[in-house]
Structure formats: structure tokens, C-alpha cells
Amino acid sequence: MKQSFMGRMRPMGLMAFLVAALCMLPIFARAQDSDEPRDAPRMSPAEYAQKLRYAQVYEENRDPTNAARIYGELYTLNQNDGNVFEGYVRSLVTLRHYEDAEKIVNRRLAVDSSLDMLLLSARIEAWMNKRPASLAAFQKAEQQVNAKDCASLFPIVYAMMDVSYNQDALALLDEMRKASSGDADICSSQIAGLYLRLGEFGRASKEFIAILKSGEGNVGMVEQRLAEYLTDSLSRATVLMALEREIAAADDPSVGGPTRANLRLLAWLYGERKDYAKALQTIIQLDDLSQSQAGSTAPPGNEGPELLQFADRARGEGALDVAAKAYAEASRRLKANRGQEYYVAQAELGSLKTWEAYYLSNSMDKDSISGLITKYEDFAAHAPTNEFALDALAHAGGLAYSERFDLPRATKDYQAVLARTKGGLSDPMRQAAFGLVDLAYASGDFPLAASRLQQIEVRLGTSHVPNEKEVRNRILYDRALGCYYQMQFDSASALLEQVAADPSSDYANKAIELAGIVEGSNTAGGLPSLKHFAEAALAEQAHKWDVAEANYRAIIDTEINAPLADRAALRSAGVLVKLGRAEDAIRELDSMQTKMLSSPLLDVAAFREAEIVERDLHDKARAQKLYEDFLERYPNSNFVNDARDRARKLRGDAF
Numbered sequence: 001m002k003q004s005f006m007g008r009m010r011p012m013g014l015m016a017f018l019v020a021a022l023c024m025l026p027i028f029a030r031a032q033d034s035d036e037p038r039d040a041p042r043m044s045p046a047e048y049a050q051k052l053r054y055a056q057v058y059e060e061n062r063d064p065t066n067a068a069r070i071y072g073e074l075y076t077l078n079q080n081d082g083n084v085f086e087g088y089v090r091s092l093v094t095l096r097h098y099e100d101a102e103k104i105v106n107r108r109l110a111v112d113s114s115l116d117m118l119l120l121s122a123r124i125e126a127w128m129n130k131r132p133a134s135l136a137a138f139q140k141a142e143q144q145v146n147a148k149d150c151a152s153l154f155p156i157v158y159a160m161m162d163v164s165y166n167q168d169a170l171a172l173l174d175e176m177r178k179a180s181s182g183d184a185d186i187c188s189s190q191i192a193g194l195y196l197r198l199g200e201f202g203r204a205s206k207e208f209i210a211i212l213k214s215g216e217g218n219v220g221m222v223e224q225r226l227a228e229y230l231t232d233s234l235s236r237a238t239v240l241m242a243l244e245r246e247i248a249a250a251d252d253p254s255v256g257g258p259t260r261a262n263l264r265l266l267a268w269l270y271g272e273r274k275d276y277a278k279a280l281q282t283i284i285q286l287d288d289l290s291q292s293q294a295g296s297t298a299p300p301g302n303e304g305p306e307l308l309q310f311a312d313r314a315r316g317e318g319a320l321d322v323a324a325k326a327y328a329e330a331s332r333r334l335k336a337n338r339g340q341e342y343y344v345a346q347a348e349l350g351s352l353k354t355w356e357a358y359y360l361s362n363s364m365d366k367d368s369i370s371g372l373i374t375k376y377e378d379f380a381a382h383a384p385t386n387e388f389a390l391d392a393l394a395h396a397g398g399l400a401y402s403e404r405f406d407l408p409r410a411t412k413d414y415q416a417v418l419a420r421t422k423g424g425l426s427d428p429m430r431q432a433a434f435g436l437v438d439l440a441y442a443s444g445d446f447p448l449a450a451s452r453l454q455q456i457e458v459r460l461g462t463s464h465v466p467n468e469k470e471v472r473n474r475i476l477y478d479r480a481l482g483c484y485y486q487m488q489f490d491s492a493s494a495l496l497e498q499v500a501a502d503p504s505s506d507y508a509n510k511a512i513e514l515a516g517i518v519e520g521s522n523t524a525g526g527l528p529s530l531k532h533f534a535e536a537a538l539a540e541q542a543h544k545w546d547v548a549e550a551n552y553r554a555i556i557d558t559e560i561n562a563p564l565a566d567r568a569a570l571r572s573a574g575v576l577v578k579l580g581r582a583e584d585a586i587r588e589l590d591s592m593q594t595k596m597l598s599s600p601l602l603d604v605a606a607f608r609e610a611e612i613v614e615r616d617l618h619d620k621a622r623a624q625k626l627y628e629d630f631l632e633r634y635p636n637s638n639f640v641n642d643a644r645d646r647a648r649k650l651r652g653d654a655f
């Protein structure tokens with residue numbers, strides 16, 4: 001025989017139930033006095049709470065029908081439960097049952113005429129196209145708040161904009177601006193932001209200019225407000241033009257042009273619009289203005305650190321020509337001031353890095369790279385601080401190895417970094433230490449590579465390194481490479497498995513890729529091609545292109561069905577380009593489309609073929625055709641966006 005609900009409860013549970021039931025008595029009493037249906041189902045407090053949770057879950061899962069059904073059931077029991085009331089109204093509004101929502105909101109207004117309730121009523125009336133009733137509710141809300149405090153009117157403006165009463169919102173904004181008191185700049189900033197939201201960019205710009213008249217310290221507040229509302233390039237450009245007009249109209253004749261605050265805002269806006277040339281021009285104008293205000297004898301360069309920061313941004317975002325000019329201008333201006341040696345060196349090093357990025361992106365001749373390496377080394381010899389010297393030497397070593405394959409020179413520069421590092425494992429130190437490991441592999445000296453990895457590990461044990469885990473993953477990966485090059489495939493797999501197990505590591509994907517190569521072919525049938533592949537990879541590390549090509553060719557010609565055949569073809573094409581045989585590389589990639597039809601790398605081969613034609617053969621028409629063919633044949637490839645952009649650029653499309 002089943003026990004009753006009361007009988008199944010434990011003693012302590014019974015006491016809790018009785019307390020809760022007594023608390024809920026007013027709920028059921030009010031239900032009897034209401035004009036809602038009297039046949040609402042009775043329920044215990046626990047059942048009531050469970051029902052409420054059901055309604056909330058339905059609402060969270062975007063099922064307003066069931067949410068409204070349960071909220072309505074609970075509302076008949078307890079009209080004063082705020083959670084039930086709000087949920088019921090939300091669900092009814094979502095279902096566009098505005099009349100039902102209007103009834104219960106009007107009933108609540110009889111006992112609760114708060115600002116929130118008035119604004120809720122105003123919204124519902126607006127959604128029902130009852131404009132007079134909506135405006136009346138908004139007017140009551142205005143009367144309730146303190147009109148002298150503009151911040152209290154913001155919720156009303158937002159509510160008006162929610163129902164597209166934009167002209168009424170603008171009128172109220174004008175009243176707010178006139179009645180603003182207290183911290184007027186903060187209030188004006190909010191008002192300007194609301195103008196932006198309404199698309200009134202001219203009014204917003206006038207507000208911002210008025211704010212900037214109070215001083216340069218308000219620039220940050222204005223930038224924050226603009227960043228909050230300008231989420232697309234079109235509105236950003238429109239606001240910039242409006243601000244340019246307002247700043248031109250607000251020029252202060254007493255200082256011969258725009259104020260510092262206006263110029264600083266302009267420079268920020270140009271940077272946001274990616275117009276780096278105008279941003280640089282404006283920052284220089286700002287620096288000149290600083291000098292004129294300080295007196296004709298004052299040296300330029302007050303904005304030198306800002307110029308440096310801007311130059312770093314321009315370089316990082318690919319505006320190399322502007323970055324080079326910014327570094328040069330910063331250096332010139334900073335040298336006019338005493339005690340600026342640190343910033344001067346920072347500018348000079350930044351300029352060298354900009355030229356490095358330019359050379360690498362434009363395939364400059366070897367003499368240009370060699371000259372840059374020398375400049376890095378000369379800079380390091382006279383750098384005012386050790387951190388700049390280490391950074392320059394690390395860059396010199398990297399270029400000597402990757403671009404000139406000058407192993408002795410790269411070794412010298414990397415070792416100089418290690419010798420000048422006083423402790424820890426800084427970025428230049430880490431780059432140099434692992435660079436020396438790469439040099440050892442390039443020389444085929446595996447014991448030396450192992451020794452250098454051991455030295456890094458020892459240094460880790462004696463120094464605090466913030467990213468120690470990542471450094472250890474790099475050590476494991478490099479050791480796995482050593483095993484792979486020496487064809488110790490089982491040992492390589494074990495090490496790669498450890499790195500791949502850390503998804504947060506930058507080397508996890510590399511480890512997974514190499515592990516896939518090894519494990520997919522480390523069988524009796526696949527071992528010959530795996531050995532050829534490993535030998536070719538080591539030859540590439542040593543820049544022995546002929547040896548690498550011969551090994552890749554051995555796989556392609558004799559083991560066309562091997563798991564590594566398609567990878568070998570791709571690698572072979574890359575080596576052929578290094579050997580100056582671009583047409584042979586194209587034929588190799590083209591043959592994959594007919595001989596390796598089941599390969600998952602066919603889209604990679606097709607995209608790479610178009611790249612070689614564009615970048616190595618410089619045949620724009622042919623490259624454009626290849627990119628367009630690629631888009632037609634591989635519409636779901638990861639390279640679709642790049643291929644489309646390059647095809648449009650080669651076609652001469654304007655953006």
C-alpha cells in the first residue's frame with residue numbers, strides 16, 4: 001500500500017514543509033479574492049517551485065507557448081510573485097499576445113506605478129500601435145523621475161528607442177542636454193552615445209566636440225563611447241567625417257589650429273579606420289602643437305612614445321610604409337631631447353623589424369637581407385640596454401639561418417644571445433636556444449642537438465619561466481623530431497603523444513600531424529616510404545634540395561598508392577620551387593588531380609598550384625584562371641576565402 005505524500009516525508013522534512021505551507025497560505029487566499037478563474041489547480045509549495053522551474057526552462061529553451069501556459073497557471077495562484085509576473089509578460093510578448101499582456105500589466109499598475117512598470121506599459125501600448133496611450137505612459141514616467149538629473153531619463157530614452165519612437169527620444173535627449181547638471185561631461189557623453197545609436201552622427205559629433213572643450217582628459221571617455229557604438233566600418237567612416245567637419249569648425253585661433261584634445265581624438269579615429277597615413281600625420285601635428293604651446297625653444301618629441309606605440313601597431317597590422325616613417329620621425333624627434341636614449345633605441349630597433357617584414361614579404365635579394373643582418377648586429381653592439389641587444393641578435397640569427405642559411409653566422413649570433421643573457425629564459429633567449437637546436441639538426445649533428453635540448457631543460461630547472469609548460473612541450477617535440485630524422489619511429493610516436501595530449505599547446509597540432517605521418521606508415525608495407533619521407537624532411541632541414549627531391553620522387557614513382565604519396569607530391573612541389581623548377585612543380589601538383597583522386601589533399605594541391613603561378617611565375621592571368629577554377633571545383637575548401645580574395649585582386653576588382 002502506497003504511503004501518502006505526508007507519510008513519506010522524514011520528520012525534519014515534515015517540519016520544513018509545514019513552515020513553507022504556512023508561508024504560502026496568503027498565496028491561496030489571494031487567489032480566492034482575485035477575478036482570475038477560481039478553478040486553478042491547487043498545489044503544494046514544492047509543486048509550485050517545481051512548476052516555476054519548468055516554466056523557466058521552457059523559456060530558456062525558446063518554447064514560449066509552454067512557458068506562458070505554466071506561468072499563467074502560477075499567476076492565477078499568486079499574482080504578486082514578481083518572477084511569475086515578469087516571466088508571464090515576457091512569454092506573452094514573445095507570442096505577441098499583447099492584449100493579454102496589457103491586461104495583467106494594467107492590473108499591476110493599479111498597485112505598482114514604478115518607473116519600470118510604466119515603461120513596460122508604454123512598450124506594450126506601442127507594440128499594440130496605441131501611440132497616444134504609449135506616449136501618456138512615457139510622460140508619466142518622465143514626471144516621476146527627477147528631470148534635473150539627466151541620468152534618470154536614460155531608461156526612458158532607451159525604452160522609446162526600443163519601440164522605434166526615435167523622434168520622441170531625440171526630443172527628450174535635447175531636454176536632457178539642456179537640463180543636465182552635476183557632471184555635465186559624463187551626461188553629455190551618454191547623450192552623444194544615444195545620438196550615435198539613433199544614427200544622428202552630426203549631433204553626436206557636436207556633443208563630443210563640446211565635451212573635448214573641457215580638456216584633453218576627456219578624450220579617453222569619448223573614445224570609449226565611440227568604440228561602444230561604432231561597430232561597423234560605414235558608421236565609423238560617417239562619424240569620422242562628421243567629426244572632421246566639427247573639429248575644423250571648432251578650431252581655436254589662439255593656438256593656430258585644432259586643440260590637442262581634438263587632434264588626439266582624430267588620430268584615434270584614423271587608426272580605428274585603418275587610415276594609418278592620416279593617423280601619423282595627425283600625431284605629428286599633435287607633437288608640433290605641443291612644442292608651440294611649450295615655447296619656440298622647446299624641442300619636439302613630447303609625443304615620441306605615442307609615435308612609437310603607433311608605429312608598432314602599424315607594423316603589426318601590415319602598414320609597413322607608414323610604420324617605417326613613424327619610427328624614423330619618432331627617432332628624429334626623440335634625439336632632439338636629452339635622456340631619451342631608451343626610446344630612440346626602441347624606435348631604431350622597430351625600424352629594423354619593419355624592414356625585415358618588408359623584405360620577407362617582397363622576396364628581396366640576398367644582399368638586402370645580409371645588409372639587414374649586419375644592421376641588427378651593429379645595433380646590438382651599441383644598444384643602450386641588454387634587452388634590445390638580445391632582441392636584435394635573435395633576429396639577426398634567425399635571418400642568417402632561415403634566409404641565408406649561413407650556419408656559422410647564425411650560430412655566432414645565437415650564442416651571443418646566450419652569453420649576454422643574465423638569467424631566466426626570455427623570448428630572445430628561447431629563440432636563440434631552440435634556434436641552435438635547429439642548426440644542429442640542419443648540420444646532422446644529433447648528439448649536439450640532444451645536448452642543447454638538455455641545456456634548455458637544465459635552465460628551466462634553475463629559473464622561473466611563466467610559460468614553462470610550453471617550453472617543455474617544445475623540448476619534447478624537438479626530441480621527437482630528432483628520433484624521426486634518425487628513423488626511430490616508435491620513440492618519436494611516444495614523445496609526440498605527450499605533446500598532442502596538451503590541447504592548449506602551440507605544438508599540439510604539429511605533434512598530431514607528425515604523429516599521423518609516422519603512425520599511418522609505420523607498418524611492414526609502409527615503412528619504406530616512411531623512411532624516404534623522413535630522409536627527405538631532414539634533407540630539407542639541411543637545404544639539400546636535390547636529396548629531398550630524390551626521396552620524395554622515390555615515393556611518388558614507386559609507391560603511388562602509399563599513404564604518404566600525396567604528401568610526398570606536395571612536398572616535392574615545394575622543393576622543386578626551391579630548385580628554380582616552378583613549371584615542374586606545377587606539373588607535379590596537376591598530376592595529383594588525375595593520379596590521386598582519393599586524396600584528401602587535392603584542394604591543397606590546386607590552391608598551391610595557383611600560388612606558384614602567381615608568386616613565382618608572376619603570370620597574373622593564368623593565376624586568376626586557376627583560382628577561379630579552384631573555387632568552382634572545391635567550394636567547401638578551407639582556402640575558398642583566400643582564393644576568392646586573390647582572384648578578385650588579380651582581376652582588378654575595387655573594394
